[in-house]
Amino acid sequence: MSTPAQRLAELGITLPEVAVPVAAYVPAVRSGSHVYTSGQLPFVNGELAATGKVGAEVSAEDAKAYARTCALNALAAVHALAGVDAITRIVKVVGFVASAPGFGGQPGVINGASELFGEVFEQAGTHARSAVGVAELPLGAPVEVELIAEVG
Secondary structure, three states, X not given: OOOHHHHHXXXXXXXXXXXXXXXXXXXXXXXXXXXXXOOEOOEEOOXXXXXXXXXXXXXXXXXXXXXXXXXXXXXXXXXXXXOHHHEEEEEEEEEEEEEOOOOOOHHHHHHHHHHHHHHHHHHHHOOEEEEEEEOOOHHXXXXXXXXXXXXX
């Protein structure tokens, strides 16, 4: 059985640098056997990958890819505190989707994060989840993901 770091390598995925907070918070906090991440935006190399509302300026398909980027940023934050191989379970994912009026595909968008966790952690990547439509997200981002991970 391969480790999460080995699975990331097999998938051709390199964890990004931890995204710099855009306000007064830290990227992640460890409490006991859990790491809680702050909401992660789809930053790529320090730049926001997209702005706009899903179902208007941003397609659901593109937003799903951005949710995957957010999930990678969340994993990077956990890795910085505990190491990705210390993750024993993905406990909960909360996803926020900046939604155009009438857009109801939030679960499909947040599948971008959930599917990544399944690919990397297999059964230990199955998790509880919320996928919430919101009017606005920080910096005009289309999607934001936060994570609770159990670590050993």
